[in-house]
Amino acid sequence: QLVESGGGLVQPGGSLRLSCAASGFTFSTYWMSWVRQAPGKGLEWVANMKPDGGEIDYVDSVKGRFTISRDNAKNSLYLQMNSLRAGDTAVYYCARDSGERSVDVWGQGTTVTVSS
């Protein structure tokens, strides 16, 4: 199970930190990801992180602004979002990479709204 928190309303240029609490599986052995969905739009993979944190990928639109991290001792995944823009408004899902370059477990999502 994955449970996200930390979403909310933030002004353009502001920051938010999303958290994801994992349970029911060995968190430290899975790639973990953040995937977002803007209102009425399709899904967009935002960031991806190796189990030991040694490899990280970001979609170009968030590079330099977002930072994915994890704490395997706490079974938690994070997304630090800085310099937020209106285009970052979306539901953000915490997701487990199944090991087949795909997602097999999704959180319920947390909503981020960037607006003045």
Add this chain to the structure above:
Amino acid sequence: DVVMTQSPLSLSVTLGQPASISCRSSQSLIHGDGNTYLSWFHQRPGQSPRRLIHKISNRDSGVPDRFSGSGSGTDFTLKISRVEAEDVGIYSCMQGRRWPYTFGQGTKLEIK
């Protein structure tokens, strides 16, 4: 980036009838390890996505056998043999061949 193009974007189907959704990628999804990383997801309104199929045709646990996936290279298809009421929602394909992993625009299925 690999562009995933789905068609149709909307589908209206009578209960019990079949449905088919096409997904085309801008590049071959065959990875150097021999696998083709193409998945299908279903999302009901207000819910998180759920994976139905991975690596073209492998159904996930608990997915009814009326769902099937096929294809190769750049052309893929999701088929529902007999549509049921619970199948309404948006279906999306996704490629894991190359980062950033990308999704199709989604196909909205409704009951006629």
